[in-house]
Amino acid sequence: MDFRLTEEQEALRESVRDFAREVVAPVIAEHYEKHTFPYDVIRQMGKMGLFGLPFPEEYGGMGGDYFALCLALEELARVDSSVAITLEAAISLGAMPIYRFGTEEQKARWLPKLVSGEALAGFGLTEPGTGSDAGGTQTRAVLDGDEWVINGSKAFITNSGTDITALVTVTAVTGTRPDGSKELSTIIVPSGTPGFTVAPGYSKVGWTASDTHELTFDDCRVPADNLLGERGRGFAQFLRILDEGRIAIAALAVGLAQGCVDESLKYARERHAFGQPIGNYQAIQFKIADMEMRAHTARLAYYDAAARMLAGEPFKRQAAMAKLHASTIAVDNAREATQIHGGYGFMNEYPVARFWRDSKILEIGEGTSEVQRMIIARDLGL
Ligand SMILES: Cc1cc2nc3c(=O)[nH]c(=O)nc-3n(C[C@H](O)[C@H](O)[C@H](O)COP(=O)(O)OP(=O)(O)OC[C@H]3O[C@@H](n4cnc5c(N)ncnc54)[C@H](O)[C@@H]3O)c2cc1C
CATH class of the missing domain: 2.40.110.10 (Butyryl-CoA Dehydrogenase, subunit A, domain 2)
Known part of the structure; x- marks a missing residue:
């Protein structure tokens, strides 16, 4: 058992992390405020090959796998979830149904555009x-x-x-x-x-x-x-798509949860109260320690679900647990990160305000938390 990433996976993670910090972070707050779609960021993500991560080279993809997509989603969501969900939905909900179930003609017609990020579905x-x-x-x-x-x-x-x-x-x-x-x-x-x-x-x-x-x-x-x-295969098709998609949403939720840790650590060092940085107070330290623990355990849950999926093993229950856990802790971390930021946490100019507003949907989209519990219970034979 080895949860460490390969050199190639580490390199992908680093390049997406750099992209998120250098390209997404400076412009996203304005798009968020004005409710505009970040076409330029999406175009650059296309150039980087992110929309082709889990697809074979014959369709213009990067020849990677679903776990590579999850790593990229985690790093994007660590900075911004709008961009991350655009990539998640473009691949997992948009291109993947055509790749998995389409005829050769449909794949040849649609996949190259979708996989390059020139087009979305x-x-x-x-x-x-x-x-x-x-x-x-x-x-x-x-x-x-x-x-x-x-x-x-x-x-x-x-x-x-x-x-x-x-x-x-x-x-x-x-x-x-x-x-x-x-x-x-x-x-x-x-x-x-x-x-x-x-x-x-x-x-x-x-x-x-x-x-x-x-x-x-x-x-x-x-x-x-x-x-x-x-x-007549519509039901089976969307169940498969949603099972996979839950791992991707879990990765996105872990990214948001980790972003809350990043921002809270920074703020706890900068902000002073009663003559010292608030990070000196155990109440703040314990909040951040718990946030880091939650992000870590949720990450292990999605790594496990992805590993089972890629090994061709049953993964429905693990994907549901990963999504349920990661979305729950994302909301918890966003709430605590806002608390650590005090009044500034309630101001939209701070990234944690975005994290807070973006976290709730993770407990709803691609299957609510109640639906995840139904899936887990059913898989346990109830
Ligand atoms: C921003 C956003 C993007 C989205 N993107 C897409 C997309 O690209 N494609 C797409 O198809 N959908 C998309 N969705 C829809 C999303 O997947 C659904 O909103 C979600 O699955 C819940 O469905 P619903 O809103 O109809 O809630 P409902 O199904 O009406 O549920 C309402 C409440 O009842 C609970 N509930 C329902 N049944 C039970 C039960 N049997 N036992 C206990 N509790 C139950 C639910 O958990 C929930 O709390 C998106 C939603 C949002 C908000």
């Missing part, structure tokens, strides 16, 4: 009326000759409305199974298809420099060939 599962209970999907797709006709709407879809969004994959009811349950399938809808409308961006509490929209499909027609993988 969204993954439309959640609807205004249903999220955790994805079986409640109402969006319908009916085959009419050689076209799917899609009607319905999707809520909270990341990366679905940027200037460089190329497509969204949409889950839709495509029929009824013999046992009366819904047949779900996944269909690729290119941006700009008539009948596909992207609503203006939401006003969000956090992740304000990331892109999230409600989508509407009104007699939206796409070629029958835009079916992703087999008809």
Whole structure:
């Protein structure tokens, strides 16, 4: 058993850390404040090859693996979560479904653009009326000759409305199974298809420099060939995508938790109260010690889940535990980091204010904490 990183993994971590500090940190607060998408940062991430991390070289990828993506996400989120979630969603929710389930033609058409970061894709599962209970999907797709006709709407879809969004994959009811349950399938809808409308961006509490929209499909027609993988496999496809995605979200949460330690350490040395740096007080030291411990244990949990996944072993329970634990401790660390910063922690110009606002969604997106507990309990046979 060895939890140490290889030289190559360490080098990737360092280069993303430098990028986050030198390129993301100086500009992100303004994007966050103005709710603008950081196109220039995303373009530079594309040039670095970050969008291609877990994809083979034949599609323009870096030939790395999912763990490499997690390392990059952790280092980005240590500085900013809007940029990190843009990368996470672009790969894990955007390009990965096409890579895993697409035909050779679909891969050849879409992956090179997505893997280079020139284009982004969204993954439309959640609807205004249903999220955790994805079986409640109402969006319908009916085959009419050689076209799917899609009607319905999707809520909270990341990366679905940027200037460089190329497509969204949409889950839709495509029929009824013999046992009366819904047949779900996944269909690729290119941006700009008539009948596909992207609503203006939401006003969000956090992740304000990331892109999230409600989508509407009104007699939206796409070629029958835009079916992703087999008809009726929609449920199995998104379960696989979400299982993997949980490891990536756990890595992102660990990054935010570690960023809280970084900022708190710095502040505890600088800020004086009662004649000495607040870091001299045991109450502050213990907070930071606990924050570091939480980030460390959550990191081990996602390393373990990723290792099992890459070894081809079952990893559903470990991914759910990693996501549940990492998101919980990210919220804890953000709360404590804000406390250590006193009144300045409540000012948006301090990074910990962003960490605080960005932490809560980690307990909600890609499966709420309750859903993670349901998955763990079910895997334990309950
Ligand atoms: C910024 C942002 C980005 C997102 N990006 C995407 C995206 O790219 N693609 C996408 O498809 N979705 C996306 N989502 C949606 C996200 O995954 C859902 O919001 C999430 O899964 C929860 O679904 P919901 O909001 O419908 O809550 P609900 O499912 O309505 O849940 C409400 C509450 O009830 C609880 N609950 C539900 N069922 C049970 C149960 N059986 N037992 C106990 N408690 C239960 C939940 O845990 C929660 O606390 C995004 C959301 C946000 C906010």
